[in-house]
Amino acid sequence: MAKKGERGRCVTGVEGLDNILGGGIPTSSIVLVAGACGTGKTSLGLEFLVRGVMAGEPGLLITTVEGPDKLLSNVPRFILSGSDLDEAAIKKLVAALAKQIAAHRIKRLVIDTIDTVLTEIKDDALDALLLGELSEVLFKNECTALLVSSSEKCERIEGRVADGIVMMGNLERKGDLLRTMQVVKMKGTSHSRSKYVVDLTDAGVLVTPLLKGGL
Amino acid sequence: MSEGLHLTVATKLEELGPSTTVAFEIKIDSYFDVVRGIIDEFASKKGLACVYVTSSVPASTLTSALQSLEVNTSQLSFVDCISHTLMAAGQRSASTVLVESPTMLENIILKVEYFARINEGKRLLVVLDSVNSFALHNDIKMLTEFMTILTNSLKAKEAYTVLLALPEQMRPEVKEAMAMVSDVIIPLS
Numbered sequence: 001m002a003k004k005g006e007r008g009r010c011v012t013g014v015e016g017l018d019n020i021l022g023g024g025i026p027t028s029s030i031v032l033v034a035g036a037c038g039t040g041k042t043s044l045g046l047e048f049l050v051r052g053v054m055a056g057e058p059g060l061l062i063t064t065v066e067g068p069d070k071l072l073s074n075v076p077r078f079i080l081s082g083s084d085l086d087e088a089a090i091k092k093l094v095a096a097l098a099k100q101i102a103a104h105r106i107k108r109l110v111i112d113t114i115d116t117v118l119t120e121i122k123d124d125a126l127d128a129l130l131l132g133e134l135s136e137v138l139f140k141n142e143c144t145a146l147l148v149s150s151s152e153k154c155e156r157i158e159g160r161v162a163d164g165i166v167m168m169g170n171l172e173r174k175g176d177l178l179r180t181m182q183v184v185k186m187k188g189t190s191h192s193r194s195k196y197v198v199d200l201t202d203a204g205v206l207v208t209p210l211l212k213g214g215l
Numbered sequence: 216m217s218e219g220l221h222l223t224v225a226t227k228l229e230e231l232g233p234s235t236t237v238a239f240e241i242k243i244d245s246y247f248d249v250v251r252g253i254i255d256e257f258a259s260k261k262g263l264a265c266v267y268v269t270s271s272v273p274a275s276t277l278t279s280a281l282q283s284l285e286v287n288t289s290q291l292s293f294v295d296c297i298s299h300t301l302m303a304a305g306q307r308s309a310s311t312v313l314v315e316s317p318t319m320l321e322n323i324i325l326k327v328e329y330f331a332r333i334n335e336g337k338r339l340l341v342v343l344d345s346v347n348s349f350a351l352h353n354d355i356k357m358l359t360e361f362m363t364i365l366t367n368s369l370k371a372k373e374a375y376t377v378l379l380a381l382p383e384q385m386r387p388e389v390k391e392a393m394a395m396v397s398d399v400i401i402p403l404s
Binding site: 173174176178197198199201203204206207208209210211212213 | 332
């Protein structure tokens, strides 16, 4: 249970990640899950939602790349594409999202990918507006969000605004390619910043420390 | 083949109990007797979920050999780290997962964890076959770290952990690493 003045935790259900974070993501955080293709970002997002539902926390998946039938059935979907998003469109979008979150008591939100949304916005100030408004909606509704991004660097606005950053990557070691995960930042909790190896299995995303061989 | 060795192996494991890492030092000609003791006489009879990590013989070959010895393999799962390396057609099944190479040590830990999850509620017995073979493919420091993490995580799960080793072919530093992670080393002749 959270102490007075301390934010509660959203237990992701990904056991290794919860251990790294000392119990889960601080509730209402925006966490950027970034990394190259095939590193397990979507799997992590989906497990976050599925484990939430299993724990009685409704989730919302906004998919901007793949159709929901390919990912999961029966998840609400927004289609974000087409014209440029201006300030009015952003406010309308966040209001619609806020309505869904409140109506369905959504506690976990995944946007896969946020890149598609942000490329529609041509201005950094508008990116910040979108993320700022989203942050307020999440805070009001005690909803925790994962924003999936294919960016391998977190220098863009979403990296700066996010409360947390989880970097997913590939590590080549003597010809072997390992999938890795590293929590670079997470406001509101102390956490490990080490690199971990992950495996995507039908029993969930599994995590173990990267071996260093005494180096 | 030593008479009754399989029974000795089962008795030793029974005496040691769970949350224990035991290293069996074996001779090559007693290999199947020891494996039979672990799987048939001990794991099967106790209803344990047995995870066999093989880095020397492909899972399909081992399964065939064990079945020809009439060993009950129904509760046996394999983490096969050698089929890919040998370019052998490793067979994926519900009870066999392939790891590309015995050098992908973290993935081996994760595959053992995978079988622990799908066998939730059952006590585990994990066999690492063999320390010699892993030492052939890996740097000793990496191997020591791997065995330390694996055995400690299995201890926390109250699992039985068995390391198989051929002492005659073992370098001193490998023997030292094995001794470090084992609660007991039992020479079997």
